[in-house]
Amino acid sequence: MGENDRIKYAREVVGGDPLATFLGIKVEEVSHQKAVVSLLPGPQHMNAVERVHGSAIYALIDQAAAVAANTMERGAVLFETKANFLDAGRPGEKLLATATPLDLKRKLSLWEVRVRAQDGRLVALAQAMAYHQ
DSSP: OOOHHHHHHHHIITOOOOOHHHHHHHHEEETOOOOEEEEEGGGGOOTTTBBBBBBHHHHHHHHHHHHTTTSSSSOOOEEEEEEESSSSOOTTTTTEEEEEEEEEOOSSSEEEEEEEEETTTTEEEEEEEEEEO
C-alpha cells in the first residue's frame, strides 16, 4: 500500500471508527505521521459539573493517535495510553487533538497527543504506544 493509500485508509477507515463516529469525533487533517481530530462537545459529553467528561477527552486522544499511527507502512493498534488532564473542556467549545510521533521503530511507535481548546488552552497532554503488525 502506497503512502496516499495509507493516508486514505487512516482518514476513512480508522477515522470512521464506529465509536468515534457515535461520539461525534471528526477527522480534521491527516498526513504522513500526523493526525488532527476534533470534538464539538454537546450535553452528552459533559460530566456532573458541566465540563467535558474525561472519557470523552480520552476517546479524542485515542482516535488522534490511532489515525496517526495508521498512516505508517504497517497497520497499528494502540496498546497503552497515558493522559494528563491539564484544564477543563467547556460546553460548545471545540477541542482539537493533534498526534505526532515521538519515537518510531519497526514494530512500535510512541505518539504525543496534545488536546487544545479553541482558544489555544492546553486541555490534555498524552502519550500513546502503538504496535505495528
